[in-house]
Structure formats: structure tokens, C-alpha cells
Amino acid sequence: MDMKRERNDADLRPTKGGCVFCGALSTGRSAALSNRGCYCEACYLKSRKQEANASAHAYEGFAEALVAALDLREHETGLHSKRVACHTLVLARCFLSSPEHLRDVYWGALLHDVGKIGIPDAVLLKRGALDEAEWAVMRTHPEAGSRILAPLPALAEAARLVLCHEERYDGSGYPAGLRGNEIPLGARLFAVIDTLDAMTSDRPYRRGVDFDTAKAEIERMSGSQFDPLAVEAFIQEEATLRKMVALKCDAALVP
Numbered sequence: 001m002d003m004k005r006e007r008n009d010a011d012l013r014p015t016k017g018g019c020v021f022c023g024a025l026s027t028g029r030s031a032a033l034s035n036r037g038c039y040c041e042a043c044y045l046k047s048r049k050q051e052a053n054a055s056a057h058a059y060e061g062f063a064e065a066l067v068a069a070l071d072l073r074e075h076e077t078g079l080h081s082k083r084v085a086c087h088t089l090v091l092a093r094c095f096l097s098s099p100e101h102l103r104d105v106y107w108g109a110l111l112h113d114v115g116k117i118g119i120p121d122a123v124l125l126k127r128g129a130l131d132e133a134e135w136a137v138m139r140t141h142p143e144a145g146s147r148i149l150a151p152l153p154a155l156a157e158a159a160r161l162v163l164c165h166e167e168r169y170d171g172s173g174y175p176a177g178l179r180g181n182e183i184p185l186g187a188r189l190f191a192v193i194d195t196l197d198a199m200t201s202d203r204p205y206r207r208g209v210d211f212d213t214a215k216a217e218i219e220r221m222s223g224s225q226f227d228p229l230a231v232e233a234f235i236q237e238e239a240t241l242r243k244m245v246a247l248k249c250d251a252a253l254v255p
């Protein structure tokens with residue numbers, strides 16, 4: 001009998017003395033622990049799930065910390081980021097059901113402007129309109145944001161949304177001028193919500209508009225700035241979004 005066959009047969013024998021966690025004598029494939037005995041399969045899978053949940057919580061905390069850091073630079077950004085992350089999830093649920101995919105969209109929307117941490121105050125906090133040179137600096141923030149997240153494999157999908165959040169459906173956005181389905185779904189959904197939030201929020205220099213005015217603008221830009229499917233989802237979820245905008249609900253829908 002060769003070594004590989006012998007090991008496979010050993011895996012199929014009951015765990016010696018039972019699972020170290022639940023005591024069950026498993027006849028299924030078990031996972032050996034070098035110095036503590038064996039897990040039964042159920043406890044092994046459960047422990048892996050707990051590890052995955054713990055790392056998801058750690059990343060969530062990290063994402064919130066980054067947004068808090070950005071909020072110190074530009075006070076409105078943090079609240080805006082939380083709102084658009086929650087509201088983008090309302091649209092994302094029309095297309096996605098996996099908690100992992102929904103979490104990627106949430107993190108990406110939450111961190112969309114994190115690259116603004118690197119924009120100088122003279123540009124980031126300027127009250128008036130930006131000139132062309134200042135716009136050139138401002139347009140670096142999606143790439144800067146995705147570079148900040150690049151060392152974190154668990155945030156790779158979120159980093160794609162961050163990189164593409166200023167792209168437009170008709171190809172007139174930045175940094176790459178992507179068009180249509182070249183833009184990740186999360187970023188296409190986010191674009192609608194970002195406009196909704198920006199238009200309905202007060203700014204130091206203007207009052208926010210009401211939901212119906214923002215809705216009319218979003219419908220007008222369907223097929224140019226926005227993916228028509230994202231606008232359809234917006235209309236489908238109008239009642240929920242209308243309430244959320246009224247409440248400026250900011251943290252109730254994290255998956």
C-alpha cells in the first residue's frame with residue numbers, strides 16, 4: 001500500500017478518542033491537529049467559518065477606520081460614505097444574493113473616496129470651483145484609493161469599485177474612460193446612489209433638492225451617465241430609498 005493511499009484510509013477511520021471539541025466519533029473525513037487530536041468535520045468547518053467571520057470583522061473595522069481618517073480631512077465625507085454604502089446595498093440586493101459579494105459592494109462604496117486622503121487641502125477643501133490644474137489633481141483619487149487597498153487581498157473587489165467609481169456608463173468618466181459592462185456592477189450601482197445622495201444633501205453653498213428632483217435627473221441620465229439597469233433598480237427600490245433619504249439612514253443594512 002503506498003503512502004498516499006494509507007493516508008486517505010486513515011482519514012476515513014473514526015477520529016481517535018473522538019473530536020477534541022464535541023467528542024463525536026466521526027467516520028467521515030477528519031482534519032488532524034498536530035498536537036491536540038482531531039476535529040470532526042462539522043467542528044472543523046465551524047472553526048473555519050468562525051475564522052472567516054473574525055477576519056471579515058477585522059477588515060470591516062479597518063474600512064471604518066480609513067473612512068474615519070478621511071472624515072478628519074473633509075468632515076462631510078464620512079457620513080456621505082456611510083450613507084452611500086448602505087443605499088448602494090439596496091440596489092445591489094436586486095442583483096446579488098451572496099453575503100460575500102454584498103460585503104464587497106458595501107466596502108467598496110464605503111471606501112470609494114479614500115484616495116482623497118492624499119489630495120492637498122487647497123484642492124480638497126476649496127470652496128469655489130476647481131480650475132483645470134486642480135481637477136487634474138482631484139482626478140487622481142480613484143487610483144490613489146485603489147493603491148491604498150492593494151496590499152489587502154480581502155479588499156480586492158472593493159478596490160475595483162474604488163478605482164472605477166468615477167467612471168460613467170457612456171465612457172466619459174475617469175480614470176480609464178471605461179464604458180458599459182466594462183465598469184464593475186458595484187460601481188455602476190454606486191454611481192446612481194452617489195448622485196442621489198449628493199443632490200439631496202445640503203452643502204455650505206446650496207440647499208439639497210427633494211427626492212423627486214433627484215429622481216428626474218437620474219432618469220434623464222439613464223444610458224449616458226448611468227447604467228439603465230441600475231436606474232431600473234433605483235425605480236424598483238424607490239419607496240425604500242425615498243424613506244432612507246428622508247431619514248438619512250446610515251448604518252442599518254450592513255450584511
Ligand SMILES: [Fe+2]
Nearest residue numbers: 112113165166
Ligand atoms: Fe470620488
